[in-house]
Amino acid sequence: MSSLLNNLIVTDPSGSSRKESGGNLIHLQQRPTEDMATQGNRGRLRALASGGGSMCLEEVVIGEEIPYPYEVIQESAEYLLSGTRHRPKIGVICGSGLGGLADQLDERDVFPYESIPNFPVSTVVGHAGRMVIGLLSGVPVMCMQGRFHAYEGYPLWKCAMPVRVMKLMGVEQIIVTNAAGGLNPGFKVGDIMIIKDHINMQGFAGDSPLRGRNDERFGPRFPAMNNAYDKNLRDMAKKIVADMNLSDVVQEGVYVMLGGPTYETVAELKLLRVVGVDAVGMSTVPEVVVARHCGMKVFAFSLITNQCIMQYDTDATANHEEVIEVADKRKKDLQELACRLIVKMAVVDQDG
Numbered sequence: 595m596s597s598l599l600n601n602l603i604v605t606d607p608s609g610s611s612r613k614e615s616g617g618n619l620i621h622l623q624q625r626p627t628e629d630m631a632t633q634g635n636r637g638r639l640r641a642l643a644s645g646g647g648s649m650c651l652e653e654v655v656i657g658e659e660i661p662y663p664y665e666v667i668q669e670s671a672e673y674l675l676s677g678t679r680h681r682p683k684i685g686v687i688c689g690s691g692l693g694g695l696a697d698q699l700d701e702r703d704v705f706p707y708e709s710i711p712n713f714p715v716s717t718v719v720g721h722a723g724r725m726v727i728g729l730l731s732g733v734p735v736m737c738m739q740g741r742f743h744a745y746e747g748y749p750l751w752k753c754a755m756p757v758r759v760m761k762l763m764g765v766e767q768i769i770v771t772n773a774a775g776g777l778n779p780g781f782k783v784g785d786i787m788i789i790k791d792h793i794n795m796q797g798f799a800g801d802s803p804l805r806g807r808n809d810e811r812f813g814p815r816f817p818a819m820n821n822a823y824d825k826n827l828r829d830m831a832k833k834i835v836a837d838m839n840l841s842d843v844v845q846e847g848v849y850v851m852l853g854g855p856t857y858e859t860v861a862e863l864k865l866l867r868v869v870g871v872d873a874v875g876m877s878t879v880p881e882v883v884v885a886r887h888c889g890m891k892v893f894a895f896s897l898i899t900n901q902c903i904m905q906y907d908t909d910a911t912a913n914h915e916e917v918i919e920v921a922d923k924r925k926k927d928l929q930e931l932a933c934r935l936i937v938k939m940a941v942v943d944q945d946g
């Protein structure tokens with residue numbers, strides 16, 4: 595660290611830079627200044643080290659990014675509301691390769707993430723990076739065609755901040771989808787796992803999207819997390835899959851989010867199985883925690899895109915291409931499931 599600190603550039607929230615001390619400046623990587631200006635950061639240190647002439651770029655962030663205050667979330671929500679006449683009460687977050695649902699919306703208004711004030715941007719294949727607001731079978735919905743992951747470099751609160759934007763726009767129920775590895779030996783590739791519970795690994799390690807000062811306008815300091823996945827919505831979904839003759843491929847189970855971007859070692863998977871995990875992914879939990887904190891009803895499912903590899907002597911490896919390919923094959927069923935569920939959710943919502 596000390597050698598890094600010999601070669602420092604300080605970048606203040608306005609984005610201007612200056613050389614802090616001796617050493618060679620190799621390259622200054624600027625990220626969008628909007629990112630810095632809206633976060634209330636105290637500033638960032640960008641450390642640029644020259645290792646004896648070899649090109650080496652490092653970045654050090656001093657302090658912690660402060661979660662967006664209510665007013666910043668409100669600004670994003672108002673921007674979206676002013677750009678659409680739809681008033682959705684149902685939100686959807688589309689997982690890897692599952693964004694096709696958003697293309698089914700009628701009378702849709704499309705907002706690339708980079709056009710929405712204060713929004714992060716998607717950087718992962720299979721995540722288009724657009725908010726799509728429109729009608730699905732006549733029901734107004736807003737769909738995130740792409741989400742944000744911790745491994746992209748985003749803090750957990752930022753991964754989940756769009757859920758708060760949805761809340762301030764009037765969303766009361768949310769469907770969260772993801773691609774995941776099947777750890778339960780009874781699961782097959784292509785199965786759909788209705789999530790009944792999760793294990794919040796980051797929470798075990800002291801991190802949470804709710805870490806920091808609590809704003810009661812969003813929710814309580816200590817939200818309960820049993821019943822995170824609404825039983826009525828799960829029962830509704832089970833009836834729908836039975837009507838669709840999909841019961842054979844539908845499972846129910848426990849999801850765990852790991853930080854990624856590595857897939858798991860055999861030993862890690864064995865450990866996770868012992869503690870009751872059925873499917874492994876790198877998302878969803880922060881979004882669900884934030885949705886429950888602000889009182890939304892949650893339904894979530896995983897598409898099992900690969901079987902977790904539990905043997906040492908194999909050349910098989912998990913890979914993102916397979917994840918996208920399997921998602922593509924199952925997308926029609928998943929879109930129909932989501933569509934039918936949304937119609938029923940809207941009816942329940944109207945009946946109170």
Ligand SMILES: O=P(O)(O)O[C@H]1O[C@H](CO)[C@@H](O)[C@H]1O
Nearest residue numbers: 689690772773876877914917
């Ligand atoms: O959870 P979603 O976004 O569906 O994507 C899953 O698939 C990717 C790995 O292939 C990871 O991003 C993992 O989280």
Ligand SMILES: Nc1nc2[nH]cnc2c(=O)[nH]1
Nearest residue numbers: 773774775874875876912
């Ligand atoms: N962590 C993790 N995420 C995934 N997303 C899709 N498949 C997997 C997997 O096997 N492990």
